[in-house]
Amino acid sequence: MKAFVISKYGTKPLWQQVLKPSLLSHQVLIKVRYAPVNPADMYYSLGIYGIKKALPTQLGMEGVGEVVEGKHKGKLVAFLPARSVGSWAEYVAANESDIYEVGNEIQGSMAIINPFTVLGFQERAKQFKSILFSSARSSTAIQGIKLFKELGKDVWAIAKENKDYVNTIVDDENLLQNIQKNIKDKTVFFDSTSGDKAGTILTSLPANSVLVNYGSSTATFIGKVNPNQLIFQGKSIEGFWMHNYYTSLTRQQKEVAFNYINSKLDTIFKSDVYQIVKPQDISGEELYKLQSQTRGQGKIILEFK
Helix, strand or coil: CEEEEECCCCCCCEEEECCCCCCCCCEEEEEEEEEEECHHHHHHHHCCCCCCCCCCEECCCCEEEEEEECCCCCCEEEECCCCCCCCCECEEEEEHHHEEECCCHHHHCCCCHHHHHHHHHHHHCCCCCEEEECCCCCHHHHHHHHHHHHCCCEEEEEECCCCCCCEEEECCCCHHHHHHHHCCCCEEEEECCCHHHHHHHHHHCCCCCEEEECCCCCCCCCCCCCHHHHHHCCCEEEECCHHHHHHCCCHHHHHHHHHHHHHCCCCCCCCCEEEEECHHHCCHHHHHHHHHHCCCCCEEEEECC
16 A cells, blocks of 8 residues: 655655554554645644654544444544554554544545534633634634634634635734724634734733634744733633544544534535645645645645545
């Protein structure tokens, strides 16, 4: 079988021959059909994601395929790959606790990471009625915006231009003044960019607001936070990693959550698709270039059928 593999962090993946994964007693073998290219995949291969595996390592953090060995044989499932392998491969091993039956192949390939992230956001924001996203165009932000609007929250997003699906604060020289003008209640600020801007935005939000960082597209530290606001205004900074939220759930809780996700794959949790490509038709370098050029326009999906 073949898979996209890196042998050194900071390099582009190669489509190469690897051994088909052997299974543990609690695992199944899946013939992969589709797997998305997420920003985290790029950060991981560049060595800036926050976790590293022994090299060489396969890429890909989720996907959809048919179980060909083990329990649920013949079922089409969304999956998280076992830690030793990646989803950008012809075959993958997955723990039985990390597979979920789906009916939609394309949307099913993207039915775990972003949706469970957004459900984690929902849990964190229960005590807040005001929500702010640092971006209005990422798949995670778009899903979060739709969910929070359905829940009746006051939802805002920062964007280069006004968006018709969310209250927009335009990212220009008046950004901080407009945040102070429009947002009056304590707010959860879900940030995927980091950098000095994230810190100054938190400084501009009302007392008792919290910055929840779930990524770093700028690969920089969060800066320019006034410590007096943390001490005397009750503001705070947290990190969010979907893996920690996901593993905190029992299997029953995961199944309930996924049934909800699956029921809304055509609405709240639907992801736009920019292009579907076959791994044999694109190099790792071309794949990453395509991902960078089309960010915010929809997902790149790898097809293994």
